[in-house]
Amino acid sequence: MEMDITLTVNGERIAERVEARQSLVDFVRDDLGLTGSHIGCEHGVCGACTMRVDGEIVRGCLMLAVQCDGSVVETIEGLSDSGELADLQAAFEQRNALQCGYCTPGMLTAAQELLKAGTVPSREEIREHISGNYCRCTGYHAIVDAIESVAKARMGAGT
Amino acid sequence: MKPAPFAYKKPRTLDEAIALLGENPDARILAGGQSLMATLNMRLSAPSLLIDINGIEGLGEIALKDGAQNGVIEIGALARHVQAERSETIATHAPLIACAMPTIAHPAIRTRGTLGGSIAFADPAAELPACLLALDGEVDAQGPKGKRTIKAGDYFQGLYETALGPQEILTAIRLPAANKDTRVGFAELARRHGDYAIVGLAASARADGKGLKDVRLAYFGVGATPLRPLKSEAALSRGDIDAAVAALDLDPHDDIQATAAVKKHLAGVLLRRVAAQLMEQRA
Numbered sequence: 508m509e510m511d512i513t514l515t516v517n518g519e520r521i522a523e524r525v526e527a528r529q530s531l532v533d534f535v536r537d538d539l540g541l542t543g544s545h546i547g548c549e550h551g552v553c554g555a556c557t558m559r560v561d562g563e564i565v566r567g568c569l570m571l572a573v574q575c576d577g578s579v580v581e582t583i584e585g586l587s588d589s590g591e592l593a594d595l596q597a598a599f600e601q602r603n604a605l606q607c608g609y610c611t612p613g614m615l616t617a618a619q620e621l622l623k624a625g626t627v628p629s630r631e632e633i634r635e636h637i638s639g640n641y642c643r644c645t646g647y648h649a650i651v652d653a654i655e656s657v658a659k660a661r662m663g664a665g666t
Numbered sequence: 667m668k669p670a671p672f673a674y675k676k677p678r679t680l681d682e683a684i685a686l687l688g689e690n691p692d693a694r695i696l697a698g699g700q701s702l703m704a705t706l707n708m709r710l711s712a713p714s715l716l717i718d719i720n721g722i723e724g725l726g727e728i729a730l731k732d733g734a735q736n737g738v739i740e741i742g743a744l745a746r747h748v749q750a751e752r753s754e755t756i757a758t759h760a761p762l763i764a765c766a767m768p769t770i771a772h773p774a775i776r777t778r779g780t781l782g783g784s785i786a787f788a789d790p791a792a793e794l795p796a797c798l799l800a801l802d803g804e805v806d807a808q809g810p811k812g813k814r815t816i817k818a819g820d821y822f823q824g825l826y827e828t829a830l831g832p833q834e835i836l837t838a839i840r841l842p843a844a845n846k847d848t849r850v851g852f853a854e855l856a857r858r859h860g861d862y863a864i865v866g867l868a869a870s871a872r873a874d875g876k877g878l879k880d881v882r883l884a885y886f887g888v889g890a891t892p893l894r895p896l897k898s899e900a901a902l903s904r905g906d907i908d909a910a911v912a913a914l915d916l917d918p919h920d921d922i923q924a925t926a927a928v929k930k931h932l933a934g935v936l937l938r939r940v941a942a943q944l945m946e947q948r949a
Binding site for chain 2 (some may be wrong): 527530549550551557560563564566568569571573621634635636638639
């Protein structure tokens with residue numbers, strides 16, 4: 508079964524015909540060529556496909572493309588191009604918070620969600636927040652360092 | 667993996683959704699989809715039709731309503747975890763739900779997942795079914811024969827099996843609102859924060875002088891449904907934590923996460939933690 512959907516992806520209005528069973532992450536990767544959102548487990552455990560729908564982070568593998576008819580979708584490409592994540596991306600690079608990079612788009616998107624709260628979370632809170640994003644390289648320590656440093660820098664800049 | 671092909675319909679009314687269920691006996695209801703999509707992706711389930719109820723108005727409210735004695739918290743079937751997490755009504759009047767919420771999966775899943783969906787799916791290791799049972803809540807369902815209300819104690823019938831009929835849709839869950847005598851406790855052990863619990867325990871009670879009464883304990887992850895250890899509840903009402911632990915009569919099976927012996931041991935550990943929470947809160 509195929510259906511027509513209209514949605515906004517990274518600020519661009521898109522009209523496409525999709526199969527009902529197509530997941531959101533397959534749609535953005537295969538139909539739109541936005542391959543920054545990664546596919547890991549395809550059952551909601553690994554977090555590699557984390558993206559934003561209508562301003563909130565979701566699992567791209569646990570939502571259907573047809574469910575996004577009328578929605579605003581933001582992928583790592585959009586979040587990166589807008590500069591919203593620039594300091595976080597720089598901190599990940601400086602602190603070696605990535606090695607293979609497979610988890611990184613999802614990790615950045617999830618981390619930004621926490622930082623949007625506008626407070627400096629404890630390291631424990633950071634770990635809890637990113638508990639839904641698997642990283643098999645870093646052991647997480649450097650990721651927590653990077654997120655914590657950006658949280659402090661953003662708060663410092665705001666005062 | 668990718669799901670097997672299915673058709674997709676998004677009805678605008680409950681009656682339409684109920685009719686679709688009648689015409690398509692193997693259809694599945696899509697609410698938050700955070701369990702359903704995973705089972706479809708793994709091809710554990712291959713329905714011919716998904717009935718997306720997200721377009722039905724009026725199912726997403728969380729509200730404090732008048733009840734027979736005290737207030738009642740009514741949570742519409744489409745209220746999402748994130749909504750409950752941010753709700754003042756839940757924080758004030760349903761503290762057990764507020765305690766459980768951060769342990770349910772991860773933020774990106776709580777964005778979509780619904781409380782009604784969790785209760786309808788009835789995963790034996792999930793938090794909310796146990797909370798519903800511990801709070802002696804109710805489930806509202808609507809089907810071709812109209813509406814009915816099912817008590818939590820009658821609702822969970824077996825592994826992923828509930829009292830909902832094949833053509834019934836869960837429309838709301840209702841919980842007694844907390845008052846100054848309400849005591850709640852919640853604890854779970856999981857390998858990773860947000861994963862399904864190895865063992866978990868949700869509890870409610872009422873303060874009774876220096877003690878507790880009406881203790882209700884609901885374990886999850888140790889059987890086919892959330893389970894109440896009645897003898898332990900009675901012991902805890904007498905204030906005897908050691909006796910409550912000794913009286914635990916759970917009979918868990920080995921699973922991928924832990925052996926039955928480990929689960930039984932952990933159930934006792936959690937009971938002590940939750941008993942301390944129930945008693946600690948006394949003014």
